Amino acid sequence: MKLEGIHHITAITGDAPRNLDFYTRVLGLRLVKKTVNQDDPTVYHLFYADEVGSAGSDLTFFEYPGAMPGRAGAGMVHLITWRVASPEALDFWAERLGAEGVEVERADQRLRFRDPEGMGLELAVVETRDAPLVADHPEIPAALALQGFDGARAYTASPARSERFLRETLEFDDGPERWEVRGEKRGSRWEYDPAPDEPGIQGAGTVHHIAWASPMDEHEAWHRRVADAGGHPTPIIDRFYFKSIYFREPSGVLFEIATIGPGFATDEPLEHRLTPLPDPRVARVSS
Numbered sequence: 001m002k003l004e005g006i007h008h009i010t011a012i013t014g015d016a017p018r019n020l021d022f023y024t025r026v027l028g029l030r031l032v033k034k035t036v037n038q039d040d041p042t043v044y045h046l047f048y049a050d051e052v053g054s055a056g057s058d059l060t061f062f063e064y065p066g067a068m069p070g071r072a073g074a075g076m077v078h079l080i081t082w083r084v085a086s087p088e089a090l091d092f093w094a095e096r097l098g099a100e101g102v103e104v105e106r107a108d109q110r111l112r113f114r115d116p117e118g119m120g121l122e123l124a125v126v127e128t129r130d131a132p133l134v135a136d137h138p139e140i141p142a143a144l145a146l147q148g149f150d151g152a153r154a155y156t157a158s159p160a161r162s163e164r165f166l167r168e169t170l171e172f173d174d175g176p177e178r179w180e181v182r183g184e185k186r187g188s189r190w191e192y193d194p195a196p197d198e199p200g201i202q203g204a205g206t207v208h209h210i211a212w213a214s215p216m217d218e219h220e221a222w223h224r225r226v227a228d229a230g231g232h233p234t235p236i237i238d239r240f241y242f243k244s245i246y247f248r249e250p251s252g253v254l255f256e257i258a259t260i261g262p263g264f265a266t267d268e269p270l271e272h273r274l275t276p277l278p279d280p281r282v283a284r285v286s287s
Helices: 016-026 087-099 160-169 216-228 280-286
Strands: 006-013 030-037 040-049 058-063 077-084 105-107 110-114 120-125 149-156 178-182 187-194 207-214 243-248 254-259
Touching (some): 006 016, 006 149, 006 254, 016 030, 016 040, 077 087, 216 243, 216 254
Parallel strands (some): 006 058
Antiparallel strands (some): 006 207, 030 040, 040 058
């Protein structure tokens, strides 16, 4: 029984319009859904992904208007990595981001930068047999576009603290600082870095949780396995377009295991759907 890499990553924004502009117009992702946090319907929830909302491509944001900036610390994800196909793609993105006033750092087939609220992002040239998960954008050729998540990095005071749980319970491979999570169709990387001295602060520009993908017929078995290992998972929660369980791995990072379904573009019940924000990609084409 293996997890199919990253399902989605959820972060926090204090400025939805600016967030929307950056992730759709600049990075070329598609806004596949604007809805609400099902656990707190007063909070908007934005979903960015490839053209069909595939698991493995979806970055979501809870919006808390005017939220204070956060800071990644021990037990928190501090860097999200997307795949691109070639060094030429990195050339394209270095120029495009630079034209937007975004500072970039390039090294070893990787390009690092931050979103407008300071969240760490990275593009990496990755050779893989995984299907590219690409969104259509009028200014970004498909061959140069973001192709879905490659992985994420978190801070921890001790990676050894999580090793047994990741290896024996979740069946991550390798370790203890660098892991691969690979199923039959897709995989992702998970890495730890030494935690900074300053404690983390959950706020705008920080990751709330990372979700790993499970086939629907294995989800209950994952719930039992995490519970048997002392992971204290939540009950299985019906999110309408997938099912979820949540728990903290031993380093403190909030994990979710979510089922693979038809994609995030699937409609929810009417009471959870809101009028979508205009997509800046479309607005630019029309102007």
